[in-house]
Amino acid sequence: MFVQHTEAMLEDIEVEMEDVASEEAEEEGQDLVVDIDGCDENNPLAVTEYIDDLFTFYRKSEVTSAVSPNYMANQFDINERMRGILIDWLIEVHYKFELMDETLYLTVNLIDRFLAVHSLVRKKLQLVGVTAMLLACKYEEVSVPVVDDLILISDKAYSRKEVLDMEKLIVHALQFNMSVPTPYVFMKRFLKAAQSDKKLELLSFFLIELCLVEYEMLKYPPSLMSAAAIYTAQCCLYGSSQWNKTHEWYSSYSEDQLLECSRLIVGFHQNSGKGKLTGVHRKYSTSKFGFATRTQPASFLLLL
Incomplete structure (x- = not known):
């Protein structure tokens, strides 16, 4: 009976320790990297076997195919x-x-x-x-x-x-070279890492299209600009930074690396309905694009 009682106590302690560890993981949440490709192992279109190699290649290619920001x-x-x-x-x-x-x-x-x-x-x-x-x-x-x-x-x-x-x-x-990584390929990958819903996706694409119009954004590689657009969209929707270890792992960018670009995007967002270049704003003011323009800019990022 003593042995059984002791075993029961040990089991209770183990359960309590697991609960505490689980609570700490939830509190720290940011420290866990989620495998975003695990659910697609049986999907041949997701090419999970070499998706990481593919994006490693994209990251190298975006450097070699970059345009001078002063052209x-x-x-x-x-x-x-x-x-x-x-x-x-x-x-x-x-x-x-x-x-x-x-x-x-x-x-x-x-x-x-x-x-x-x-x-x-x-x-x-x-x-x-x-x-x-x-x-x-x-x-x-x-x-x-x-x-x-x-x-x-x-x-x-x-x-x-x-x-x-x-x-x-x-x-x-262009020497017939049409195969270059554009912001689009990075947007799709990083949105998957963000476990985005339709609202975040539409707002992120609204912000990245605002960037397309701006010549000064050529100084950023497509991957960084895409990550910054998603980061900014998250800040717009949730009122605070949601950039965690999963985002960092798949994008290779920390929050600090995104802030400069993100602040510029906030400025574009604030002025998107003003002036003469309002094509993107009109497009995303429709129901088809979820009235993304109604979301308030993440102005607090300008103060960080």
């Missing part, structure tokens, strides 16, 4: 404001044609990479924009808009021959 200094007839107007308009065109998200991000990437290596007169800037979207569609879309549709949306400012000639010029200037 406008080499342009004599266009400036960053014109680039912003073009991107803002293309976001509306992308929405009108109901294209895939990937197409928008690749379009912007192609434009910046082309302008970084080729001087352009301003009257050809819109031509570069629609042609870059045509190329991105050919790379990403199942059903590609015809050239005439893009000419029409440009108010017939260019001919079919001009579009096709520009297409050849762009692909040769």
Whole structure:
């Protein structure tokens, strides 16, 4: 009986210790790294066997395919404001044609990479924009808009021959390299790490699209900009930082590394409905995008 009583006491102590450990883990919560791919082991589309290798490759590629954040200094007839107007308009065109998200991000990437290596007169800037979207569609879309549709949306400012000639010029200037990691691939991965719901996802994409319009954001790699957009969206929705060890593990960025970029995003959010470049704001003011613009900016981040 004594032995049985002692064993029972030991069992009770072990249970209590487990409970205390569980409570401490819940309190510290931030110190646990969640395996976000465990639930997808049987999903062949999730490619869990080499997903980590894939994103290691993406991180290396974003460095080698980066555009100089000062490339406008080499342009004599266009400036960053014109680039912003073009991107803002293309976001509306992308929405009108109901294209895939990937197409928008690749379009912007192609434009910046082309302008970084080729001087352009301003009257050809819109031509570069629609042609870059045509190329991105050919790379990403199942059903590609015809050239005439893009000419029409440009108010017939260019001919079919001009579009096709520009297409050849762009692909040769970029050496036919269309396979580059854009913010989109990192957004999807980091949102999975954040265990996001639809509200967080839409707000994060609203913030990252605001970044696409801003020339100054070229100084950040796509992975950091994506992580900062999600971090900022979490702060908007929850009123405080939610960045934990899981976020850090999969993004490779700490909260401190994101703050500078995040503060800029807060400023874009605050001014998104003002001025002339309001294409992103109008897009995310609709029910289709969850009225994401109604969420208040995380202004407290400006004080950190």
